[in-house]
Amino acid sequence: MKPKDQNKVEAIYRAMLGLVRQRGLAGITMQQVAREAKMATGTLYIYFKNKEALVVALTDKCVRHVASNLFRNYNADAPFKTGFATIWMNIVRHRIEFFNESLFIEQSFHSPFVSNETKLALKKSFDPLLLLLQRGKDEKIIKDVDSFWMLAFIIGGINEIARRVNYFNRKASQQVLETNFQLCWDGIKAA
Amino acid sequence: MKPKDQNKVEAIYRAMLGLVRQRGLAGITMQQVAREAKMATGTLYIYFKNKEALVVALTDKCVRHVASNLFRNYNADAPFKTGFATIWMNIVRHRIEFFNESLFIEQSFHSPFVSNETKLALKKSFDPLLLLLQRGKDEKIIKDVDSFWMLAFIIGGINEIARRVNYFNRKASQQVLETNFQLCWDGIKAA
Amino acid sequence: MKPKDQNKVEAIYRAMLGLVRQRGLAGITMQQVAREAKMATGTLYIYFKNKEALVVALTDKCVRHVASNLFRNYNADAPFKTGFATIWMNIVRHRIEFFNESLFIEQSFHSPFVSNETKLALKKSFDPLLLLLQRGKDEKIIKDVDSFWMLAFIIGGINEIARRVNYFNRKASQQVLETNFQLCWDGIKAA
Amino acid sequence: MKPKDQNKVEAIYRAMLGLVRQRGLAGITMQQVAREAKMATGTLYIYFKNKEALVVALTDKCVRHVASNLFRNYNADAPFKTGFATIWMNIVRHRIEFFNESLFIEQSFHSPFVSNETKLALKKSFDPLLLLLQRGKDEKIIKDVDSFWMLAFIIGGINEIARRVNYFNRKASQQVLETNFQLCWDGIKAA
DNA sequence: AATGAATGAGTTTTCATTCAT
DNA sequence: TATGAATGAAAACTCATTCAT
Numbered sequence: 001m002k003p004k005d006q007n008k009v010e011a012i013y014r015a016m017l018g019l020v021r022q023r024g025l026a027g028i029t030m031q032q033v034a035r036e037a038k039m040a041t042g043t044l045y046i047y048f049k050n051k052e053a054l055v056v057a058l059t060d061k062c063v064r065h066v067a068s069n070l071f072r073n074y075n076a077d078a079p080f081k082t083g084f085a086t087i088w089m090n091i092v093r094h095r096i097e098f099f100n101e102s103l104f105i106e107q108s109f110h111s112p113f114v115s116n117e118t119k120l121a122l123k124k125s126f127d128p129l130l131l132l133l134q135r136g137k138d139e140k141i142i143k144d145v146d147s148f149w150m151l152a153f154i155i156g157g158i159n160e161i162a163r164r165v166n167y168f169n170r171k172a173s174q175q176v177l178e179t180n181f182q183l184c185w186d187g188i189k190a191a
Numbered sequence: 192m193k194p195k196d197q198n199k200v201e202a203i204y205r206a207m208l209g210l211v212r213q214r215g216l217a218g219i220t221m222q223q224v225a226r227e228a229k230m231a232t233g234t235l236y237i238y239f240k241n242k243e244a245l246v247v248a249l250t251d252k253c254v255r256h257v258a259s260n261l262f263r264n265y266n267a268d269a270p271f272k273t274g275f276a277t278i279w280m281n282i283v284r285h286r287i288e289f290f291n292e293s294l295f296i297e298q299s300f301h302s303p304f305v306s307n308e309t310k311l312a313l314k315k316s317f318d319p320l321l322l323l324l325q326r327g328k329d330e331k332i333i334k335d336v337d338s339f340w341m342l343a344f345i346i347g348g349i350n351e352i353a354r355r356v357n358y359f360n361r362k363a364s365q366q367v368l369e370t371n372f373q374l375c376w377d378g379i380k381a382a
Numbered sequence: 383m384k385p386k387d388q389n390k391v392e393a394i395y396r397a398m399l400g401l402v403r404q405r406g407l408a409g410i411t412m413q414q415v416a417r418e419a420k421m422a423t424g425t426l427y428i429y430f431k432n433k434e435a436l437v438v439a440l441t442d443k444c445v446r447h448v449a450s451n452l453f454r455n456y457n458a459d460a461p462f463k464t465g466f467a468t469i470w471m472n473i474v475r476h477r478i479e480f481f482n483e484s485l486f487i488e489q490s491f492h493s494p495f496v497s498n499e500t501k502l503a504l505k506k507s508f509d510p511l512l513l514l515l516q517r518g519k520d521e522k523i524i525k526d527v528d529s530f531w532m533l534a535f536i537i538g539g540i541n542e543i544a545r546r547v548n549y550f551n552r553k554a555s556q557q558v559l560e561t562n563f564q565l566c567w568d569g570i571k572a573a
Numbered sequence: 574m575k576p577k578d579q580n581k582v583e584a585i586y587r588a589m590l591g592l593v594r595q596r597g598l599a600g601i602t603m604q605q606v607a608r609e610a611k612m613a614t615g616t617l618y619i620y621f622k623n624k625e626a627l628v629v630a631l632t633d634k635c636v637r638h639v640a641s642n643l644f645r646n647y648n649a650d651a652p653f654k655t656g657f658a659t660i661w662m663n664i665v666r667h668r669i670e671f672f673n674e675s676l677f678i679e680q681s682f683h684s685p686f687v688s689n690e691t692k693l694a695l696k697k698s699f700d701p702l703l704l705l706l707q708r709g710k711d712e713k714i715i716k717d718v719d720s721f722w723m724l725a726f727i728i729g730g731i732n733e734i735a736r737r738v739n740y741f742n743r744k745a746s747q748q749v750l751e752t753n754f755q756l757c758w759d760g761i762k763a764a
Numbered sequence: 765a766a767t768g769a770a771t772g773a774g775t776t777t778t779c780a781t782t783c784a785t
Numbered sequence: 786t787a788t789g790a791a792t793g794a795a796a797a798c799t800c801a802t803t804c805a806t
Contacts, residue, residue: 408596494595546725561718568759
């Protein structure tokens with residue numbers, strides 16, 4: 001009586017994420033995943049019906065992971081800048097630490113597998129930030145710019161930091177992050 | 192690779208770029224490319240030795256395309272802000288219009304095909320911008336922030352604009368671009 | 383410009399039929415079929431979407447083949463016994479000569495692939511015989527037995543002849559067939 | 574094969590027989606058998622060395638089952654017709670009731686597992702009937718037709734009755750059986 | 765003995781590449 | 786050159802069998 005092993009699922013996920021970075025999502029073979037996760041190919045199919053199911057499940061997990069981290073320690077009652085800085089730091093740290101997950105999400109969103117539902121879920125996880133931006137605009141703290149584009153500005157900068165940390169093997173010290181936050185903040189703050 | 196018929200080559204490139212967006216680079220088959228380019232599979236191999244050669248050639252082309260557009264109309268002798276705005280607009284317009292090319296570059300950089308040389312070439316195409324940023328810092332017009340991270344800030348915002356235009360089917364009017372430029376400018380300009 | 387090759391389809395069918403006899407339907411691998419048909423495995427998939435499609439197509443073909451042979455040379459206006467003998471001989475000869483097809487039909491009917499439609503088509507191909515039996519009963523030439531069971535009696539005997547010819551490697555001479563027909567005829571004819 | 578628990582063995586046999594009808598012998602997986610027999614896959618291997626051993630054992634059992642039923646209540650000293658009718662009824666009833674076993678025998682005979690010995694055993698189980706037919710011929714009660722073909726005629730009709738009862742879900746009443754016997758009898762009886 | 769997850773060889777299917785036309 | 790059927794190596798997936806519990 002051997003129960004299904006949650007560690008195996010984790011190992012499979014870890015293997016996928018590691019490989020995506022090297023080969024790109026569709027360049028990955030199930031054999032590679034199995035080898036990387038130290039199990040037989042057949043075992044993958046005990047845990048996932050097929051490759052598509054694996055991709056879908058991992059995408060969902062990554063999307064939920066993002067959502068669960070975005071607003072950690074965020075207090076909606078704190079002053080605007082405090083709240084915004086908290087979220088900004090959350091996102092940038094998540095993106096850096098779990099860069100492979102972001103990469104995986106991006107790639108899987110370009111595969112024919114992932115549902116619009118999942119795509120929407122990712123988008124909706126940013127809603128509280130949109131709410132906060134609205135409040136900032138109401139309080140005249142930040143510029144009165146369409147939140148869609150302001151979010152682009154904020155997220156874009158963050159993404160690129162994470163990308164560079166990972167691709168150019170740079171360390172993002174607290175100092176660096178604060179400097180970068182300053183650029184972002186000066187960009188959005190009301191004149 | 193005997194480009195007797197340059198139209199065919201273009202058709203193949205166009206097919207690749209269109210498909211990458213839908214399926215991701217590695218999800219593409221040569222048959223799909225051929226069908227999309229309205230020719231027989233065998234014909235692809237008249238123009239390109241194999242799939243790798245096709246990916247490499249297209250990557251090179253896209254990288255050269257970026258480089259050739261970045262500094263269009265840029266006058267190194269103009270005032271800093273004028274020059275910077277010119278470049279910023281060049282990049283954002285290129286990224287929006289040729290979004291599929293950017294996507295392709297990103298994906299092909301994750302494939303085992305593309306050489307470091309090509310990757311470096313892309314990086315180097317931004318050198319004049321780095322030069323300009325240095326001048327801006329020297330002239331105390333912009334903040335004294337490591338150009339590596341300042342570039343991240345600038346490019347990140349631009350990337351995200353292009354992404355949103357394409358994924359959310361938004362129109363980026365001159366108005367929108369100027370507003371976004373303002374955010375960026377306020378971010379980098381010296382206090 | 384090489385057109386799809388009908389000979390290939392025939393070769394595949396022939397290979398399948400030959401193999402079914404040795405291994406049973408589900409014991410056949412696509413590789414075996416390909417080897418037997420003297421082509422590469424991949425080629426099978428040019429002609430048939432997958433194994434199931436191949437089985438279905440061949441089943442249909444065999445069923446249509448039976449139907450097309452049952453009533454060859456049959457003249458509905460001839461005396462009952464003449465007509466009946468014609469059909470009886472048609473069936474027995476078809477079953478003997480194309481024994482592998484019968485075998486294939488039987489096995490594929492036990493697979494999860496084949497539609498009820500196909501099964502019905504086979505059943506319906508016997509309708510003219512049922513009609514003839516009815517006439518024979520009306521004319522008091524044959525016994526007044528439910529045609530369903532009378533058909534069982536007729537067909538059962540024929541099947542077993544074909545089986546024995548093939549399994550025991552016996553020759554079914556005209557003489558033998560006539561003797562066997564006599565058994566059948568004496569069975570059904572009115573007292 | 575340690576038949577500690579005969580119930581398990583029976584359950585496995587029952588599962589096999591049920592599945593063969595639906596999927597065909599070679600379409601059956603050990604997992605399906607296990608599920609159907611309400612036990613774990615591993616358990617099958619406690620009772621049978623491997624799949625082949627299971628098929629062989631069940632085939633033997635089915636063949637022995639036929640043999641044991643053919644001549645039940647048969648009295649070699651009774652008049653010919655009485656004896657023949659007894660056997661005919663035995664066979665038809667066995668074939669109808671244990672149709673899945675007949676099916677299984679037929680399919681397993683087409684697999685590479687079953688030995689010629691087993692095939693011969695089945696054939697030999699009909700010997701007493703052949704003997705009886707010879708007596709009938711000697712006594713001029715039945716036609717002087719090669720017993721090989723006369724048996725084909727007799728068995729063929731029986732097989733088809735069983736097939737139709739099972740495939741068309743028809744009930745074979747005593748009445749129906751007697752009618753069918755009459756067809757057979759009229760076929761073989763001397764002119 | 766019983767279980768069912770794990771294994772990996774074997775099968776089905778795909779796809780880059782070749783080749784006859 | 787252009788075609789697309791043919792090829793066969795490689796990928797996805799299955800399943801008989803084993804093994805730790």
